[in-house]
Amino acid sequence: MSEILRRQIPLSIFILATFWIFFEFFLNIPGGPAITSELSRWVTCVVSFSILLGALNLIRINIRNIAQKKEGEWIHGVVILGSLAVMFFAGLFYKPVFTWSYDNIYIGLNVALMCFVGFYYYSAMYRTFKVRNAISLVTMLACISMLFTNAPISGAIWGPLPAIGLWVASVPGMGAWRGFIMSAALGMFAMAIRAALGIERAYIGEKRESE
């Protein structure tokens, strides 16, 4: 692929789109909102294609695993492709089957998976959450206060108990999150400027000089 196609065109599109969206937001450009709206529509189209690409990739990988009878994987491939086919055709041609499968199989399995994670949370709380220093003590106290706040029983144990957790979340917790959100926003802004100026090119597959 030529340098222009591989690098210059994607970079130019990105830089132009970024500057347009940025300046259109702050300046009153006649007809500007309509162009921005159209650009947003293009993004929706591109993302829709990426979903299709993901589905095709899923099919390709699983067909390969089944064809090669890959140990411990091919059977999962059969289940994935079978489920994909059932949901795809049911969704297109017979909605009741799709709805029933979604409500009674898909949601149930997803919730079960999350519940398994819940069990490991409890195990991790017992095994790993040790008070080794002052910071871990503070973290643990914050954790316990929040657990009490979310459990309605805490008010019955001791009236002011839920308020402690609320205070932790609303004062130190909120302060910490504000700092985090602001620093993340500044980081994103710096990243956007780097990308808009063509310094950051990882999104077109280029590695940094240090890599």
Added chain:
Amino acid sequence: MDLVKFLNQMDRKIIFLLLIIFSFLPVIFPLGLPVPIQEITKLSFDALDELSPGDLIAISFDYAGGSAAELYPQNLVMMKHALDKDLRIITIAFAIGGPEMAEKCIRESGYESAKEYGVDYVNLGYAAGFETAMSAFASDPHSLLAKDFYGTPLENIPIMDDFHNIEDLKFIAFTTSTSQDHYIRQWTGYSTKVVGCIQSLYFSVMNVYMGTGQIVGFINGLRGSAEYELLSNHLGVGVMTMDQASVTHLYAILLLVVGNIGYFALRSRGKRGEA
């Protein structure tokens, strides 16, 4: 058996088994503890409750089955409340599993049987593009989507004639299992009241946006759902699971304490051994 060793090396299976027992016990022997209403839930409830019949609201369903246990009851009770208030609803999803959750909620809340599709409610389905799509939904939803979830062109859906940008909505609730920053960036700053439906772990984050006044309230996990159910008098999964939440939360605290008693006992034994 050596108690210190037991406290430090309790088998994972015992922890799991006790969790199952503590989850089921309140179902068999309900505690019936009161659920105090938190301010954040009351404010969310009031924001919807003070609307007039026929007002247009929107709810986004940005989650799939995995988070449904915590988020779906929030949406369900909110939609039941909206039905009581005779509000018109637009549902949309920015996550791919969302439209089906919206469809289920419309069915189970009673909208499907009591109201007319396209006139009183509409399911717009999935809008790809996440934050870009949220932005377009707020500024020009007709440019974002050409059809609803069932393939009907938007120009043939009467409710959409009244929705041209976010200012046409009196109330909008986002439901998400991930970060909330996108919604805050794209949907706040307008006259529309914004409420978040979130998982409990994002409690502190949402407090930030409450503090700035960008959202009017939020529903905090199943606990928030239980409170909303009590406020709207539509008791459901939230209230049912509160006793379980109490017992399992206490169990979590107990595990933390036991684990640390074992840890300190072992450490002091080590120190004595060294001496």
